Amino acid sequence: MDFLNTISVGDCLDLIPQLPDNSIDLVITSPKYNVDLPGYDLGGDKMSHQDYIKWLREVFKAIYPKLKKGGRCAINVGDGENGRVHTHSDIIQFMSHSLRYLPYTTIVWEKHNTSNRTAWGSFKSPSNPSFPTAMEYILIFAKGSYELQSKGDTDLTKEEFVEWSLTPWEFPRTAYKESSRLINCGIHPAPFPPELPRRLIKMLTWVGATVLDPFIGSGTTAEQCKRLGRNYIGFDISEKYVDYTNKRLAHIITEEGLFHEENPDQQEEICASDSGI
Numbered sequence: 001m002d003f004l005n006t007i008s009v010g011d012c013l014d015l016i017p018q019l020p021d022n023s024i025d026l027v028i029t030s031p032k033y034n035v036d037l038p039g040y041d042l043g044g045d046k047m048s049h050q051d052y053i054k055w056l057r058e059v060f061k062a063i064y065p066k067l068k069k070g071g072r073c074a075i076n077v078g079d080g081e082n083g084r085v086h087t088h089s090d091i092i093q094f095m096s097h098s099l100r101y102l103p104y105t106t107i108v109w110e111k112h113n114t115s116n117r118t119a120w121g122s123f124k125s126p127s128n129p130s131f132p133t134a135m136e137y138i139l140i141f142a143k144g145s146y147e148l149q150s151k152g153d154t155d156l157t158k159e160e161f162v163e164w165s166l167t168p169w170e171f172p173r174t175a176y177k178e179s180s181r182l183i184n185c186g187i188h189p190a191p192f193p194p195e196l197p198r199r200l201i202k203m204l205t206w207v208g209a210t211v212l213d214p215f216i217g218s219g220t221t222a223e224q225c226k227r228l229g230r231n232y233i234g235f236d237i238s239e240k241y242v243d244y245t246n247k248r249l250a251h252i253i254t255e256e257g258l259f260h261e262e263n264p265d266q267q268e269e270i271c272a273s274d275s276g277i
C-alpha cells in the first residue's frame with residue numbers, strides 16, 4: 001500500500017507496520033499528553049501513566065525499522081500535573097535505553113500560554129506552591145547514526161540555522177495565529193503552531209525528504225511538508241481530523257514547484273463549515 005502524500009484513518013499501531021522498512025527520513029509528532037485535555041474527537045486523554053508510557057513505547061518501537069539509517073524522530077510532549085509527572089524523561093529513558101535510538105538533542109519551546117496560570121497550589125505560601133509550565137519539549141532521536149546518509153539540497157538560510165540551532169525556541173506571537181484559529185473554531189484542541197514542524201523539517205531534512213506524523217491531528221506537519229517540498233505521510237484515529245487535514249492540504253495550491261499561501265477567505269469557510277468537529 002502506498003502511503004506517500006496521503007493521510008490515512010486508523011490506529012497508528014496498525015498502520016505503521018504497513019510502511020516499507022527504511023523509508024522515512026523524519027518523524028515529527030505529538031501524541032496526546034495524557035493530561036485529561038477535553039475536546040478530542042475520539043477517546044479520552046487520561047490513562048494510567050504506566051499504561052501511557054507502555055503504549056508510547058510500542059508506537060516508537062514500531063517506527064524504528066521504518067526510519068532510514070540517520071533518520072530522526074522528533075517527539076513534542078509536555079509534562080503532566082505542573083511538572084510532577086515526568087513524561088518527557090520517561091520517554092527519553094525508553095527511547096535511548098530499551099529501544100535503540102540515539103539521543104540527539106532536546107529542544108525546549110516557550111508556549112506563551114498562560115491558560116494554567118490560576119493553578120497556584122498554595123497561593124502566596126511556600127506550603128505547596130504549583131509551577132505551571134508554559135513550555136514543552138521536543139525530544140529528538142536518531143537511528144543508527146547522527147549524520148544523514150544521503151546528500152541533498154537545503155532550503156535553510158544562514159539566519160535560520162543560527163537562530164534555530166539555539167534552544168529554547170521562542171516563536172513570534174504571530175506564529176500562534178493558525179493554531180489559535182483551529183482551537184477557537186473547535187477544529188482541534190491541540191494543534192502545533194506551524195512554526196514548530198517548519199523549523200524541524202528545514203533543520204533536519206533535505207528538500208524532497210519523507211516525513212511521517214503518526215498522530216497528524218489537524219494536519220500541521222503535512223501542511224508544512226507540502227509548503228516546503230517534502231513528502232508527507234499522516235495517520236490519525238479520527239476520521240473527522242483526517243477529513244479536515246485533507247481539506248486543509250487541498251487549499252495549498254502548487255504551481256511549477258512553487259507553494260502559495262492559501263486564500264484566507266477559503267480558510268474562513270473551512271472554519272465555518274467544520275466548527276462542529
Ligand SMILES: C[S@@+](CC[C@H](N)C(=O)[O-])C[C@H]1O[C@@H](n2cnc3c(N)ncnc32)[C@H](O)[C@@H]1O
Nearest residue numbers: 011012031032191192215216217218220236237
Ligand atoms: C496532540 S494531537 C496532534 C495534533 C497535531 N500535531 C496537530 O497539529 O493538529 C494527537 C492526535 O493523535 C490522535 N490519536 C490518538 N490515538 C491515536 C492512535 N492510536 N492512532 C492514531 N492517531 C491517534 C488524536 O486523534 C489526535 O488528533
